[in-house]
Amino acid sequence: MAPVIDDLSKRSDLSSSSSSAEGAPERPRPEGDEGITVLVVDDERSNVESLEKIFHRENMRVLVAYDAKHALEQIRSRRVHVVLTDLMMPGTTGLELLRAIKQVQPEVEVVLMTAYGSVEAAVSAMREGAYDFVEKPLKRMTIVKSVRKAAERGRLLEENRSLKDEIKLLTKRELIGSAPAFRHVIEVASQAAPSTATVLVLGESGTGKELLARYIHERSGRAKGPFVAVNCAAIPETILESELFGHERGAFTGAVAKKDGRFAKATAGTLFLDEIGELSPQVQVKLLRVLQEGEYEPLGGNTVRADVRIVAATNRDLLAEVQAGRFREDLYYRLNVIAVTAPPLRARREDIPLLVDHFVGLYAKKNGKARLGVARAALDRMMDYAWPGNVRELENVIERAVVLSRGDTLAEGDLPQALAMAESAAPRPLEFPVGTPLEEIELRVIKETLKHTKGDKSLAAQLLGISTRTIYRKLDGVDTEG
Structure with a gap:
């Protein structure tokens, strides 16, 4: 009921000049307050006063309003955990107030009370987002328990949201760098992203090929669809075809039920095929059909249209693989419509301080530590190192150093001994x-x-x-x- 909020301020029966409609002043909280703020809404003053006394005895903070309009004003201006409102009030009902509250402050829990209880009313209230529905005459322990549980639910939901946000922050991977070689890659990826073209991401292990694939997906017309990543080298050759294309029940021994493959799971999104050079000749043929005809066949099934965009990656020289007869030439050219090469870390050494700063902050927070500084000697050592494992190796080194560091500065001694003994990578x-x-x-x-x-x-x-x-x-x- 979208217009409820506006209607609340327009109805004449909610704009009474009576001082009671302004809401009672807030009373001081007793010692031992448990942090719960409850807003009591009822047009009968005696009910409001009784409930106010009950909640004060329970060391709760109490706000009151005698109509829906002033209840909403309180919610907009104050931190409220639970609203306890009468269902039948002149003008705007408790159910309408519930709908308005969920539009203004969805996180506020609402408990409805009424002397005219019915199953239909309770079901309707729950569907609209009410936490509980209690009948009058109210029992002290019942109403206190309901409000406490509603506040606890709100607290748990808030903690859950906060935890999800923190996990998302800690697991979010970013493309970080300003070196010319890196900027060139980002420019190409940004231009390729909005298109429908297949992209081939090249580069050594640990250079961030999957991050580049996600970057392309998130800036494409398929960003709202799924991003499904498959490491072709990590799946046994005997089941890779089924993993990619799916199978029907009875397609082979052990296929006791139908199973969707990664192509089906990536519908309307992007399928990232990492280590594409590891595909067997049989799977290469089926993948070529997808790229040419836009369709595939699950094992034992009928032809299915493939609504996916493919981004592939490899650390191999695919052209050399073609010349050696291990990779189909026609598939190579279908994949290599737009090629992007992720530069190794040794080719973008000026980005090392940026990456170090990012990973230090990330793993300090993840391990519950204060933000660490980085000693000049430690940074110089990392700038001189060759980083054969690229950004992935740098990340692992920083995580280890942050965990083992005992001071407020990441020192040269916190770095692995192998790194300290390595030859300089400076050209x-x-x-x-x-x-x-x-x-x-x-x-x-x-x-x-x-x-x-x-x-x-x-x-x-x-x-x-x-x-x-x-x-x-x-x-x-x-x-x-x-």
Whole structure:
């Protein structure tokens, strides 16, 4: 009943000039207050006064109102845990007040009381969101118990909401960084997100490929749909086909019931296929059909339309896999419509302080510790490290350091010994004699960059600000090991 709130202020029977309609003044709380504030609403003063005395004896804070209009004013301006209201009041009924309260302050619990109890009225009240429905004449212990339980329910719901918010905050993964190589990836992902194109996310393990996939999903037209992630390498080959496409009852030995696959679960959303290079030839064929025809067949079932967007990821060189005959060429080109390469941490070292700060704050809060500072020596050590495990390794190192740290500053001694003993990952400066031909300088820079990126030409092109085709052209016929 949407217009109830406005109607409450317009009805003439709620704008009486009687001082009783203004609500009684708030009385001081006795010592030992339990933190419960109850608002009593009834047009009969004797009932209000009796209930007020009862709740004061129970060390509760009591507010009163003699009509719905002033009850709403109290709710808007004060912190109220429970409203105890009469059902039958002149003008606006208790049920209408209940509806208005749930629109203004949904978290407030409402207990209705009436001398005209009926099953129909109780059911209606519960459907509208009332916590309880009690009949007059009221019994002191009954009404106190009902109000206490309503307040406890409200407290538990509030704690539950707070806990969910905190869990969401602690588990929320963010893309953090400002390095040029990282910004380029985000720009490409942002442009690709609103489209319907299939995206292939490349990069080493631990670089955040799934985070990039989620970033694309959350900025796509399918953001309200599910994001379903599948690690193709973690599921045994013998059941991967069933996991992806589902099966009908009796499709194979042990299939005692119909089961939806990940494609069905991702309907209207995004399906993230991690480690796509691990797919068997049989599953590759079925995936190719999905990408070409937009349909698939569950094991033992009929053709189903696939309403999903696919984002795939791999740390393998898929083109090399194609050349080796382990990955279908036609599937590779279907997947590689838009390619995004997540840069390794060594290629975005300037982002390490940002990531350290983020993970220190995250794990300090998760472990109930005060926010830690980071010593300069510790940060320098992390800046110099090669991070073969990339951002995932950095996160694990910070979590360990935060847990084991005994002071208010994360020191160099809190870092793993292996990190302290590792060689510096800082790239060596290149020097050229005056008069070195520009072509030779370009070639040397390209080769050194490829060493830094472990042969990843796509990443090297991003770092140098040139196209991958340019790298291939410059290296054509050149020994890249020299």
